[in-house]
Amino acid sequence: MNQSFFLDRASGWHALHPLTKLAVALAIAVTVFCVRWNYISVALFVFIILPIAVWAKIWREVLRTTFTVILPLAISLVLVQGFFYPGATDVIWQIGPFSLKREGLEFAFVTATRLMVIAGAGLLVVYATHPADLARALVQAGAPYSLAYIIVTAIQLLPEMQARADGILNAQQARGLETTGSLRVRIAAFVPLIAPLVYGALENVQERALALDARAFRAARPKTSWRELRDSQAQRVARVLLIIFSILVVLVSLQAALWQNSPLVLR
Amino acid sequence: MSFSERLQKDFTTITLALIPVAVVINIVVGQIVATLKLPIYVDSIGTILVGALCGPLPGAITGAISNILWAYITGQIQTAPFALTAFVIGLCAGFFASKGVFKNIAWTIAAGLATGVIAALVSAPILVYVNGGVTGTGTDAIVAYFQATGANLIQAATIQGFISDPIDKTISYLIVWLILRGMSKRLISQFPRSQNILTEESQVEGTS
Numbered sequence: 001m002n003q004s005f006f007l008d009r010a011s012g013w014h015a016l017h018p019l020t021k022l023a024v025a026l027a028i029a030v031t032v033f034c035v036r037w038n039y040i041s042v043a044l045f046v047f048i049i050l051p052i053a054v055w056a057k058i059w060r061e062v063l064r065t066t067f068t069v070i071l072p073l074a075i076s077l078v079l080v081q082g083f084f085y086p087g088a089t090d091v092i093w094q095i096g097p098f099s100l101k102r103e104g105l106e107f108a109f110v111t112a113t114r115l116m117v118i119a120g121a122g123l124l125v126v127y128a129t130h131p132a133d134l135a136r137a138l139v140q141a142g143a144p145y146s147l148a149y150i151i152v153t154a155i156q157l158l159p160e161m162q163a164r165a166d167g168i169l170n171a172q173q174a175r176g177l178e179t180t181g182s183l184r185v186r187i188a189a190f191v192p193l194i195a196p197l198v199y200g201a202l203e204n205v206q207e208r209a210l211a212l213d214a215r216a217f218r219a220a221r222p223k224t225s226w227r228e229l230r231d232s233q234a235q236r237v238a239r240v241l242l243i244i245f246s247i248l249v250v251l252v253s254l255q256a257a258l259w260q261n262s263p264l265v266l267r
Numbered sequence: 268m269s270f271s272e273r274l275q276k277d278f279t280t281i282t283l284a285l286i287p288v289a290v291v292i293n294i295v296v297g298q299i300v301a302t303l304k305l306p307i308y309v310d311s312i313g314t315i316l317v318g319a320l321c322g323p324l325p326g327a328i329t330g331a332i333s334n335i336l337w338a339y340i341t342g343q344i345q346t347a348p349f350a351l352t353a354f355v356i357g358l359c360a361g362f363f364a365s366k367g368v369f370k371n372i373a374w375t376i377a378a379g380l381a382t383g384v385i386a387a388l389v390s391a392p393i394l395v396y397v398n399g400g401v402t403g404t405g406t407d408a409i410v411a412y413f414q415a416t417g418a419n420l421i422q423a424a425t426i427q428g429f430i431s432d433p434i435d436k437t438i439s440y441l442i443v444w445l446i447l448r449g450m451s452k453r454l455i456s457q458f459p460r461s462q463n464i465l466t467e468e469s470q471v472e473g474t475s
Contacts, residue, residue, distance in 0.1 A: 005342055065342045072403035073345070080401050084414035111399030115345050118397075122344030131339060146283055150332055153287035158340070161295045169302075179303060186303045191445075193303075194296055198312070198446055201288050206457060208284035218280060 005065075005126045013056035014128045017231045018137035021125045023242040024052070028121040030246040032114050034253035038106065041113035049120040058127045066119045073115055077108035131155050136227050145223060153208075161201060168196050277322035277459050285321065285458070286329050289313030293333040294340075306405070307435045310337075314353060315360040315443045319369050320458035323361025330357035348397050352390045356436070359385055360443075364463040369447055379440030380433045387428025394424045406431055 008014075013021070028048060032041050053059035085104030093100040125134075132155070135148035172192050173179060179189045212218070290313060297310035311330060318326025330353030338347040363378035394400060400420045401407045406427055413423040447455070447464050455461045 005340065069343055069345070073398060073401060076401035076403045076407045077399050080407050080411045080414065081399060084411045086414055086417075086419045107399060115398065119342070119344045122338065122347070123342060126339055126342065126344070131336075146278070147332075149283065150287045150290065150328075151336065154290040154332070154336055155340075157287060157291045158294060161291045162298070165295050165299060169299075183306075186305055189303060190300070190305065191442075193299055194312075194442070195446075195449070197295065197299075198292055199449065201292055202285075202450065202454070205281065205284050205288055206454065208288075209279075209281040209457075212280050212284060217283075 005061075005123070006130045007058055007061065007127050008130075009057045009128075011056045011058075011128070013052060013124070015230065016128075017229060017235050017239075018125075018129045018134045019141060020235045020239055021129055022134070022137075023239045025121040025125045027242045027246045027249075029118055030249050032117045032121075034249045036253070036256070038110055039113075041110070041117045044117050045113070045120055049117065049124060052124055053120075056124065056128050058124075061127055062120055062123045065123055066116055069119050070112060070116050074108070074112040077112050078105065081105075081108045081111070133227055133229060136225055137229055139225075140229065149217070157201075161197070164200060165193070165197055168193055273322070274324060277325055279321075279459050281457050282317075282321040282325050282459060285317055286325060286332070289317045289329045290333045290336060292316070293329070294337055297337075307431075307438060309435065309439050309442070311353060311356050311436070312439055312442055312446070314357045315439055316446060318357050318360025318362075319364035319443060319447065319463055320455070320460055321361075322365070322460050323358045326357030326361040327354040328357065330354050345397060348393045349390065351393065352386050355389045356382060356386055360440075361460075364460065367463065369444055369464050370466060372441075372444060375440050375444045376437055379437030382440070383433030383436035384429065386436060387425060387432040390428050390432070391421055391425040394428075395420045400424050 028044055032044055049062070050059060053062040082100050082104045083098050085101060085107055088101035088103035090102035091099040092102050092105075132148075132152050135151040139145055139148045169179065172189075177189055177192055178185045179193075180186070292313035293310055296312050297308060300307060300309045310333075314326055314330040314333060317329040331350040334350035334353040335347055338344050359378075359382040363382065366374075368374040368378040394402070400410050400414075400423060409427045409430055410423045413426050414420070418426065452465060455464055
C-alpha cells in the first residue's frame with residue numbers, strides 16, 4: 001500500500017497553501033450537507049471538483065479513487081435503502097417478496113452522490129498536498145507542534161511497520177503457522193502475528209523519548225522548519241472568504257430548516 | 268489536581284513518543300485483521316493502549332489522528348467523521364483504566380463491553396447522516412433486516428452497532444490486557460499512568 005496518496009505534479013492547485021486547499025474542501029463538504037436539493041452533489045462534482053482536478057492534473061486518479069471507494073457503499077445503499085427504506089410506499093419493481101421503492105432509491109442516490117463529493121473534495125487535498133506540509137501549515141496556524149511530530153513520525157513509521165508485519169507473516173508461515181482456512185485457524189494465527197509486531201514497536205519508544213529530550217523538543221521556543229510553505233495575501237483573503245461562506249451556508253440552511261418547521265433530516 | 272495540570276502530567280515526552288507508534292499499531296493491526304479476513308475490525312489497540320498508559324486525552328488524540336491518517340493514506344475520505352468515535356474510545360479506555368480495570372481480566376472484559384456500547388451510540392448518528400446507514404460490508408445485512416422489520420434508520424444503525432461493537436472492543440481490550448501483561452514493569456513505569464496497570468508491590472519492584 002502507498003504510504004501516502006500525494007502526487008508531486010506541477011500545477012497551480014498544488015502550489016496553493018495547504019490551508020487554502022483545505023478551506024476549499026471544507027466549503028464543498030459544508031455545501032453538500034446543507035443544501036437540500038437532490039442534485040447538489042452532482043452539480044458540485046461536475047462544476048467544482050472536476051475542473052479543479054483537471055487543473056491539478058490529477059483528474060484520472062481522483063475519479064478512479066472516488067469511484068472505487070464509493071462503489072461498495074453505493075451498492076449497499078441501493079440494496080438496503082432501495083428495498084428497506086422505512087416508510088417508503090411507492091413501489092417501482094417487485095421481485096418475489098421484496099419491492100424496490102422510489103423514496104428509498106432517491107435516498108440512496110442523494111447519499112451516494114454526497115459521499116462521492118466528500119471523497120472527491122478530500123482527494124483534491126490528499127493528492128495535491130504532502131501530509132508533512134499539511135502538518136506544517138496546521139502548526140503555523142496555531143496547532144501544537146506535537147501534532148506535526150505525531151503525524152510526520154507516524155507517516156515515516158508506517159512503511160517500516162508494514163514491512164515488519166510482512167516479515168513476521170512470512171516467518172510464522174515458514175514455521176508452519178496457518179493463516180488461511182477456518183475461522184478458528186485464522187483467529188489462532190492472530191496472536192503470533194501481532195505480538196512480535198507490537199512488542200517490537202514498543203521497544204524503541206523509550207529511545208525516541210530520550211532522543212526528543214536530548215534535542216530539547218519540548219522547549220517552548222519557536223522552531224525552524226525544513227519545509228517552506230508559500231502563501232500570499234490573496235490566498236489569506238480567499239481562505240477567510242471561504243470560511244465566511246461555509247458559516248453562512250450553515251446558518252441559512254438552519255434558518256430554512258426552522259422556517260419549514262422540519263426536523264434536521266437530510267433530504 | 269486541575270485539568271490543565273493533569274494534562275501536563277499526561278503529556279510527557281514518552282507519551283509523545285508513544286502516540287505515533289500507537290497510531291501505526293492501530294493501522295497495521297487493522298490491516299493484518301483484514302488480511303486474515305476476520306469478521307472484526309480490532310483497529311483501536313494502540314488507542315486503548317495509550318489510554319491505559321497515558322490517560323484519556325492522549326488516548327483520544329491517538330484515536331482521532333489514527334482515523335484521519337487512515338482516511339488520508341487509503342483515500343477512504345468518508346471514514347474521517349468516525350474520528351469522533353475513535354476519540355471517544357480513547358477517552359473511555361483512559362477513564363476505565365484509571366479505575367484499574369486492566370488489573371483484572373473480568374473488569375477488562377466489562378470495560379470492553381461498555382466501551383463497545385458507547386462506541387455504537389457515537390457511531391450510529393454518523394453512520395446514518397454521512398453513510399445513509401450502510402458501511403458497504405456484511406453488517407449491512409443486519410441493518411436491512413431491522414429496517415425491514417420496522418426500525419427507522421437510526422434504530423437499525425444503533426442495533427447493528429450493539430451487535431458488532433461490544434464484541435470488537437472486548438477483544439481489543441483483551442489484547443491490550445495481554446500486551447500489558449507482557450510488557451516489562453520497568454517500561455510500564457516510564458508512562459504517566461503506570462499506576463493504572465501496576466499493583467502496589469510490583470511498583471516497588473519495578474522502581475528498585
